[in-house]
Amino acid sequence: MPAIVGIVNVNAISSSAVFNIGDVFRIAPISTSKTFSGAGSFNTGETLYVYNHKSNTNTYDKDFIDQPNSFNV
Template sequence: MPSIVGPIKINSIDGGVINFGDSFYLSPKSNSKVSSGSGSFNTGDFINTNSGLSATNTADPDVADQNVSANA
């Protein structure tokens, strides 16, 4: 028998799955924003990054970038 579950807000889950009853349509949502300078996400054993002068503008004039609303 189908179950009816109202709106649920889960603030944080690091790797996992949550199911409530007989789930027909699952629509997970997430958003994030990262500000980083040049050469900051390089990975490897022998990295040589010559970026000279670098500045990252972290000012955000608009309050919301990626709105996640409701549960649909």
Template structure:
């Protein structure tokens, strides 16, 4: 059922967001990300002490594409 919409102000849209005004059948945003993290990463809380002596993160990623996001219409 159509609706009348007044003024709309969009401040920001992220890369995987959808903005729609009006009738829609299906909306499905797709996004992909790959994260590499070493020792001491992703720690949250108060008073955390992390002591890493000579900590290294080695990445051996031989794949060009892990999983492609296609047909994102």
């Protein structure tokens, strides 16, 4: 079902982003990433107190592929 779209302003699109206006059957971006972070990195809140005496992030990963995207076509 067609839609009437007004003004669209796009500032930036990253390499794995999807931008669509109008009808679509399926949107399947193909991207995987691995994030390493220390203790208290993703905490959110207004009055947050995090005390980490020693923080060590283990980045050793013996398996090379965690989540393959080979069948995401």
